[in-house]
Amino acid sequence: MSIIQIESLKKTYRETEVEVHAVNGIDLSFEAGEFAAIVGPSGSGKTTLLNLIGGLDSPTEGKIVINNTNISNLSASQIIDFRLWNIGFVFQAYNLIPVLTAKENVEFIMHLQGRKKQEREQRTKDLLTSVGLGNRLNSRPSQLSGGQQQRVAVARALASKPKFVLADEPTANLDSKSTENLLDIMEKLNREENITFIFSTHDARVVKKAHRVITIEDGKVVSDERK
Amino acid sequence: MNLRIAWRNIWRNKKRSLITISSVVLAVVLATFTRSFQEGTYELMIENAIGKFSGYVQVHQKDYWEDKSLDNGMELSDSLIRTILSTQNVEGVNIRIESFSLASNKNNTKGTLVMGIEPKKEDSLIDLSNKIIKGAYFNKHDKGILIGSKLAQYLELDVGDSLVLMGQGHWGNTAVGIFPVKGIVKMPAPNIDRQIVFMPLKTAQEYFSFPNGATSLVIKFKDADLTQKICNRLNSRLDTTQYKAMSWQKMSPEMLQQIQSDRISGIMMLNILYMIIAFGIFGTVLMMTEERKREFAMMIAIGMQKTKLAIITLYEALIMNSLGIIIGIGLSIPLVVYYHYYPIEMSGEMAKSIEKFGMEPVLPTMISFKIILKQALTVLIITIVAAAYPLWSILKLNVIKGLRR
Ligand SMILES: Nc1ncnc2c1ncn2[C@@H]1O[C@H](COP(=O)(O)OP(=O)(O)O)[C@@H](O)[C@H]1O
Ligand SMILES: [Mg+2]
Numbered sequence: 001m002s003i004i005q006i007e008s009l010k011k012t013y014r015e016t017e018v019e020v021h022a023v024n025g026i027d028l029s030f031e032a033g034e035f036a037a038i039v040g041p042s043g044s045g046k047t048t049l050l051n052l053i054g055g056l057d058s059p060t061e062g063k064i065v066i067n068n069t070n071i072s073n074l075s076a077s078q079i080i081d082f083r084l085w086n087i088g089f090v091f092q093a094y095n096l097i098p099v100l101t102a103k104e105n106v107e108f109i110m111h112l113q114g115r116k117k118q119e120r121e122q123r124t125k126d127l128l129t130s131v132g133l134g135n136r137l138n139s140r141p142s143q144l145s146g147g148q149q150q151r152v153a154v155a156r157a158l159a160s161k162p163k164f165v166l167a168d169e170p171t172a173n174l175d176s177k178s179t180e181n182l183l184d185i186m187e188k189l190n191r192e193e194n195i196t197f198i199f200s201t202h203d204a205r206v207v208k209k210a211h212r213v214i215t216i217e218d219g220k221v222v223s224d225e226r227k
Numbered sequence: 228m229n230l231r232i233a234w235r236n237i238w239r240n241k242k243r244s245l246i247t248i249s250s251v252v253l254a255v256v257l258a259t260f261t262r263s264f265q266e267g268t269y270e271l272m273i274e275n276a277i278g279k280f281s282g283y284v285q286v287h288q289k290d291y292w293e294d295k296s297l298d299n300g301m302e303l304s305d306s307l308i309r310t311i312l313s314t315q316n317v318e319g320v321n322i323r324i325e326s327f328s329l330a331s332n333k334n335n336t337k338g339t340l341v342m343g344i345e346p347k348k349e350d351s352l353i354d355l356s357n358k359i360i361k362g363a364y365f366n367k368h369d370k371g372i373l374i375g376s377k378l379a380q381y382l383e384l385d386v387g388d389s390l391v392l393m394g395q396g397h398w399g400n401t402a403v404g405i406f407p408v409k410g411i412v413k414m415p416a417p418n419i420d421r422q423i424v425f426m427p428l429k430t431a432q433e434y435f436s437f438p439n440g441a442t443s444l445v446i447k448f449k450d451a452d453l454t455q456k457i458c459n460r461l462n463s464r465l466d467t468t469q470y471k472a473m474s475w476q477k478m479s480p481e482m483l484q485q486i487q488s489d490r491i492s493g494i495m496m497l498n499i500l501y502m503i504i505a506f507g508i509f510g511t512v513l514m515m516t517e518e519r520k521r522e523f524a525m526m527i528a529i530g531m532q533k534t535k536l537a538i539i540t541l542y543e544a545l546i547m548n549s550l551g552i553i554i555g556i557g558l559s560i561p562l563v564v565y566y567h568y569y570p571i572e573m574s575g576e577m578a579k580s581i582e583k584f585g586m587e588p589v590l591p592t593m594i595s596f597k598i599i600l601k602q603a604l605t606v607l608i609i610t611i612v613a614a615a616y617p618l619w620s621i622l623k624l625n626v627i628k629g630l631r632r
């Protein structure tokens with residue numbers, strides 16, 4: 001059974017005189033354990049699609065069902081809790097709370113979930129170790145490189161034990177070495193722990209690592225290939 | 228965790244936070260300071276003109292206050308005095324007989340207020356013997372008088388000289404007498420200093436042909452705040468067809484009015500200060516939230532409820548403001564206490580114009596924890612209100628827009 005089902009999804013922005021069909025009729029579904037890339041040129045609608053899936057934005061038409069929940073039916077505060085318990089997020093940049101250390105940033109989300117201190121601390125250590133930052137627990141984001149910050153963000157995204165992780169161009173601000181490193185970590189987590197990743201990119205080297213590549217153009221899926 | 232985030236956010240921009248805290252400190256200190264000076268001045272004014280002269284409560288024959296003639300005076304009786312003395316919180320009663328007379332010496336004549344007093348008792352109330360600048364204090368059998376220093380100057384009188392007094396006595400009698408000046412007193416209120424003649428009660432009763440007569444009974448008690456209560460108690464116990472107890476607020480309404488209007492203008496000035504502070508706080512909190520909209524959007528995106536986020540920002544504002552307020556109180560207390568015991572002494576024109584109003588030219592503070600707390604609380608409320616709009620903007624934050632910044 002698929003964990004995400006998207007049906008005739010549309011998002012139209014009407015901020016100026018012209019209408020922008022950022023997402024223009026998309027049908028997709030994702031299974032647990034996928035490692036999928038959403039690919040397309042800048043302005044093709046990747047961010048809009050991921051925001052809709054993540055419940056950060058609401059569709060103009062169509063629906064998104066996650067684990068049997070039509071997320072359009074949730075209230076503003078219900079959708080926030082839904083995100084907290086079901087979806088992990090990694091953004092392009094500014095993922096972390098600047099005044100908290102790496103460890104505290106990861107713990108923070110479990111704190112929101114009301115998990116016990118002991119569990120929080122153990123899990124934080126495990127996760128930061130698995131992204132290769134076991135020795136940087138007490139560093140503030142400003143003391144970490146861009147690649148390290150993104151790895152903390154991945155650890156944070158996993159800390160809440162989500163159904164899947166959404167990552168919008170997580171490597172856009174990274175050099176090629178850090179890009180490869182981050183992708184390897186994500187792939188390892190996918191392989192070993194069956195974590196579902198859906199990420200967007202327009203970087204060919206990142207696309208190569210994906211197990212499924214969904215290409216969109218002008219808000220429409222133009223190809224969907226599994227490797 | 229929330230508190231930790233709030234605390235660290237405050238120190239994220241040290242300079243700005245320190246400026247915010249200092250402005251709150253300044254607000255509290257300035258507000259308590261000006262209010263303490265204001266109330267201190269009133270307190271001194273009331274104490275000099277009322278507490279140490281007319282007393283906070285007086286009992287008269289019921290028509291006396293409307294028409295202050297000796298004919299509206301009262302015949303003293305033991306039962307009257309006993310009733311007064313047995314009233315709760317009343318510690319004593321000073322008998323006075325007062326009326327206007329003409330005083331003359333050589334070619335100078337002047338209207339004076341002749342006040343017959345009980346020398347010993349009055350000394351403890353108006354501290355008269357300490358106000359003597361020349362000569363000596365009198366006792367109850369004395370035939371001599373004490374006169375105000377300005378009056379003495381005007382009439383060119385010195386200790387040992389004689390003063391001729393002439394006026395209306397009781398029931399149409401003419402009051403005439405020649406009295407030796409036993410001492411010259413400097414009264415703090417110049418309008419009194421210019422016209423007062425003190426006489427032992429017995430001597431005055433004889434002068435006015437009103438043996439055993441009195442015009443006013445000054446009620447003595449410790450706490451000035453009890454004025455109204457004691458006044459009410461007396462009126463409920465006395466025969467009100469004959470007597471009437473009055474509070475100083477009733478006896479000197481112009482003073483009360485002056486204080487109240489002065490107080491209002493002082494408070495208006497403070498309101499301007501409060502507004503400045505409010506805008507300052509509003510600006511900082513607004514900047515803090517604007518700068519962090521992206522961060523806030525991220526926190527909401529990953530699953531933090533907006534209300535929780537608003538609470539963190541509220542904590543930040545509260546921590547800074549409370550710090551400011553605590554430091555402000557800490558600084559205010561010693562300042563207020565210091566200037567209570569070492570009041571600012573005014574000089575020059577300012578001092579002269581203040582003396583004209585019958586006041587000492589000094590500015591003491593009033594030591595009142597109530598004032599300090601009230602000002603601190605006002606500043607706290609203002610700072611919370613000023614933080615409300617930024618909090619509101621968090622609750623309305625659009626996550627998508629925030630993230631796209
Ligand atoms: N809030 C918005 N208001 C108006 N237009 C928007 C808004 N967000 C995105 N768009 C437009 O929608 C289209 C898709 O944008 P986006 O999803 O960000 O693409 P991508 O992430 O692939 O670069 C673009 O043309 C963009 O200008
Ligand atoms: Mg994008």
